[in-house]
Amino acid sequence: MNPLLDRGFRQTQRPMMKQNLFAFLTAGAVFFWAGCGEMGQIEPPESAEDVRIVYIAKNVGNPYFEAIHAGFEQAARELGFEFTTTAPATPDATSQIPYIREQLQRGVHVITITPNSTDALNRQFQQARDRGAVVLSVNSDITGSEAYRDGAVLPMDFDITGESQIELLGSLIDYEGRFAILSATTDAPDQNYWIQGMRRALEDPKYADMELVTIVYGDDEPEKSLREAEGLLTRFPDLRGIIAPTTVGLDAAARAVENAGRAPQVQVTGLGLPSQMRRYVQNGTVEAFALWSPYRVGYVSGYKAVAMALGELEAAEGAAFSTEEFGEFELRGNATTIAGPPLVFTLENIGDYAF
Numbered sequence: 596m597n598p599l600l601d602r603g604f605r606q607t608q609r610p611m612m613k614q615n616l617f618a619f620l621t622a623g624a625v626f627f628w629a630g631c632g633e634m635g636q637i638e639p640p641e642s643a644e645d646v647r648i649v650y651i652a653k654n655v656g657n658p659y660f661e662a663i664h665a666g667f668e669q670a671a672r673e674l675g676f677e678f679t680t681t682a683p684a685t686p687d688a689t690s691q692i693p694y695i696r697e698q699l700q701r702g703v704h705v706i707t708i709t710p711n712s713t714d715a716l717n718r719q720f721q722q723a724r725d726r727g728a729v730v731l732s733v734n735s736d737i738t739g740s741e742a743y744r745d746g747a748v749l750p751m752d753f754d755i756t757g758e759s760q761i762e763l764l765g766s767l768i769d770y771e772g773r774f775a776i777l778s779a780t781t782d783a784p785d786q787n788y789w790i791q792g793m794r795r796a797l798e799d800p801k802y803a804d805m806e807l808v809t810i811v812y813g814d815d816e817p818e819k820s821l822r823e824a825e826g827l828l829t830r831f832p833d834l835r836g837i838i839a840p841t842t843v844g845l846d847a848a849a850r851a852v853e854n855a856g857r858a859p860q861v862q863v864t865g866l867g868l869p870s871q872m873r874r875y876v877q878n879g880t881v882e883a884f885a886l887w888s889p890y891r892v893g894y895v896s897g898y899k900a901v902a903m904a905l906g907e908l909e910a911a912e913g914a915a916f917s918t919e920e921f922g923e924f925e926l927r928g929n930a931t932t933i934a935g936p937p938l939v940f941t942l943e944n945i946g947d948y949a950f
């Protein structure tokens with residue numbers, strides 16, 4: 596290499612390196628300052644119009660959470676609060692941590708969140724509450740860590756979700772045969788709670804001839820869920836059913852069974868969006884599945900969040916708040932509200948639901 600050119604290169608490089616070092620140190624100082632600022636108290640809101648609410652979904656790209664957003668947005672139009680939403684790319688246990696931090700720095704009054712873990716977010720929740728923010732678990736709860744959030748809004752009584760899924764599949768396969776579960780992530784709080792309920796239900800003699808062969812995890816990713824469902828069909832030639840208690844998983848399981856021509860021998864059921872499942876019900880791949888209105892979950896959460904941020908709703912059993920569209924809601928134990936009601940969809944009513 597030409598030594599002169601080499602020297603020239605170095606000469607222009609050196610001052611740039613100094614600049615970069617300066618920029619790096621400045622950025623570090625700004626981050627440090629922002630980190631300290633995070634611990635300051637937020638100004639309490641005086642009216643619903645002052646309240647800033649964020650909803651952090653499990654991940655982006657899942658139409659289920661878009662229906663929840665729509666509910667929040669309607670409540671925001673009615674009450675006047677500021678609503679924003681954000682979510683990580685994937686629903687891993689810790690993926691929401693930086694999003695919570697960012698929202699705290701923005702100074703939100705309420706963090707509403709569908710948590711990806713029952714305990715991985717406890718520290719961030721505590722930080723938020725120390726600042727004076729309200730933490731509301733939406734669509735799912737942090738079972739065992741309830742002390743780290745102020746309340747929860749659930750779509751139905753989770754103590755009966757698992758059993759009702761087993762009953763639904765049982766009714767489709769005459770309570771006899773081998774079946775598998777296609778879940779979301781291994782940490783998903785709602786899925787794990789329901790699966791526990793399914794296992795408990797299976798101890799009932801009514802379900803003695805139904806055998807759970809395996810549980811697989813599609814991580815609420817359409818492609819991975821499809822591969823897992825296809826794997827089940829290959830591994831278990833005598834399979835009679837798949838329960839997918841996730842809208843992403845149910846859609847994928849129905850697609851796998853349709854592609855393999857295994858309906859009605861393999862009955863696919865679980866929790867799904869009528870909009871995604873309509874064609875499978877209409878073409879006979881799926882006979883029945885369940886859900887609730889995710890819009891209603893978001894809407895009720897918006898009302899509850901505002902009432903809590905304004906100090907108008909005590910986090911105590913029996914306390915109540917009211918909504919314009921669905922009337923009054925009472926708090927159960929652990930400051931939990933059930934948005935409800937659960938619904939079962941079949942060929943008869945699938946055309947009545949747009950979400």
Ligand code: RAM
Binds near residue numbers: 734785840867
């Ligand atoms: C999925 C998500 C969510 C679950 C619904 C039924 O989209 O996994 O957590 O509640 O399905």
